[in-house]
Amino acid sequence: xxxxxxxxxxxxxxxxxxxxxxxxxxxxxxxxxxxxxxxxxxxxxxxxxxxxxxxxxxxxxxxxxxxxxxxxxxxxxxxxxxxxxxxxxxxxxxxxxxxxxxxxxxxxxxxxxxxxxxxxxxxxxxxxxxxxxxxxxxxxxxxxxxxxxxxxxxxxxxxxxxxxxxxxxxxxxxxxxxxxx
Amino acid sequence: xxxxxxxxxxxxxxxxxxxxxxxxxxxxxxxxxxxxxxxxxxxxxxxxxxxxxxxxxxxxxxxxxxxxxxxxxxxxxxxxxxxxxxxxxxxxxxxxxxxxxxxxxxxxxxxxxxxxxxxxxxxxxxxxxxxxxxxxxxxxxxxxxxxxxxxxxxxxxxxxxxxxxxxxxxxxxxxxxxxxx
DNA sequence: ACAACCATGTAAGTAGTTACATGATTTA
DNA sequence: TAAATCATGTAACTACTTACATGGTTGT
Numbered sequence: 290x291x292x293x294x295x296x297x298x299x300x301x302x303x304x305x306x307x308x309x310x311x312x313x314x315x316x317x318x319x320x321x322x323x324x325x326x327x328x329x330x331x332x333x334x335x336x337x338x339x340x341x342x343x344x345x346x347x348x349x350x351x352x353x354x355x356x357x358x359x360x361x362x363x364x365x366x367x368x369x370x371x372x373x374x375x376x377x378x379x380x381x382x383x384x385x386x387x388x389x390x391x392x393x394x395x396x397x398x399x400x401x402x403x404x405x406x407x408x409x410x411x412x413x414x415x416x417x418x419x420x421x422x423x424x425x426x427x428x429x430x431x432x433x434x435x436x437x438x439x440x441x442x443x444x445x446x447x448x449x450x451x452x453x454x455x456x457x458x459x460x461x462x463x464x465x466x467x468x469x470x
Numbered sequence: 471x472x473x474x475x476x477x478x479x480x481x482x483x484x485x486x487x488x489x490x491x492x493x494x495x496x497x498x499x500x501x502x503x504x505x506x507x508x509x510x511x512x513x514x515x516x517x518x519x520x521x522x523x524x525x526x527x528x529x530x531x532x533x534x535x536x537x538x539x540x541x542x543x544x545x546x547x548x549x550x551x552x553x554x555x556x557x558x559x560x561x562x563x564x565x566x567x568x569x570x571x572x573x574x575x576x577x578x579x580x581x582x583x584x585x586x587x588x589x590x591x592x593x594x595x596x597x598x599x600x601x602x603x604x605x606x607x608x609x610x611x612x613x614x615x616x617x618x619x620x621x622x623x624x625x626x627x628x629x630x631x632x633x634x635x636x637x638x639x640x641x642x643x644x645x646x647x648x649x650x651x
Numbered sequence: 652a653c654a655a656c657c658a659t660g661t662a663a664g665t666a667g668t669t670a671c672a673t674g675a676t677t678t679a
Numbered sequence: 680t681a682a683a684t685c686a687t688g689t690a691a692c693t694a695c696t697t698a699c700a701t702g703g704t705t706g707t
Contacts, residue, residue: 462617
């Protein structure tokens, strides 16, 4: 489970409140690890209990936010975790489940859903490409920036993979439904 | 959640017992939807309660197995589900979490884990390619077979994606750790 | 002063994992 | 006949999701 370590990493980059983290998970970090605000608040409480972060109330603007900061122990924990082994996540591809189902009970109604996903992935790709253009322009060449660009690039390639896969799926289903009729 | 519909699909292809399904989930189906035997037994009980499948005891060899078969209602449910919308699964990439963590606390110990994953993906790719060669040889050209080949191909492309991504990650980290020292 | 919304949470439920249990059957 | 394995499960736990709650802040 990577959430606590994703949070520690984010908090090292910048001490933040739960809501700020939540906003960042909807943007950059969330591109490769999603979390809802409920998960984040619960996990922050756990991290504090474990002595990996501490919280204090900061008056930002006029709102008071509970800001978290990583302690030395948290930094050590992150280093320790970096050297541990984890099994790869099991694959979960609902679209492929659909494809197989369509192959046995007919393609009625599947293609619109595939097209919808295709559109979502195309939008995501466009968004990532814009981010990439922006980040490459302002990149100073620090290796931390290069890591982030590499991660963004891997997101871009993944969206391209999905777009190609779904296009092939649609083509195969078109053939299949022709065969059936 | 795709598990019940993955099971219905499998059972339409061939009525089976829990253990047979479990074995198949470790092979073909599991390439894009993983499930443990506990999940499968629990889900089969639910499917039967819902009236989508029925079970009977078959004497295969000498062992008696509880075999499940899909009922008309199950087939209808599968068709109904095919036309429904589902949001894409949120992305979850522990390796990218690691990359970001390594960028902030140092690359100590990360590379071996990346290499290990690289090896796992290479092995999976080799395995898929062997399956592909076998299936293409025996393929009669039915559209159901073409769907299965398409799915296998998408698995192959995904492994290639991971191999490329991890190789880039290792290269970027090598650069990063040089910068730090 | 009241409505909208922001920040922080709690509660209940679902999906999936890990560890263990039981009886039956095959193998040594 | 004892050990190993197979087939079917139960129980407890963890991660995550969805729906709701609460009190403070901002805008009108």
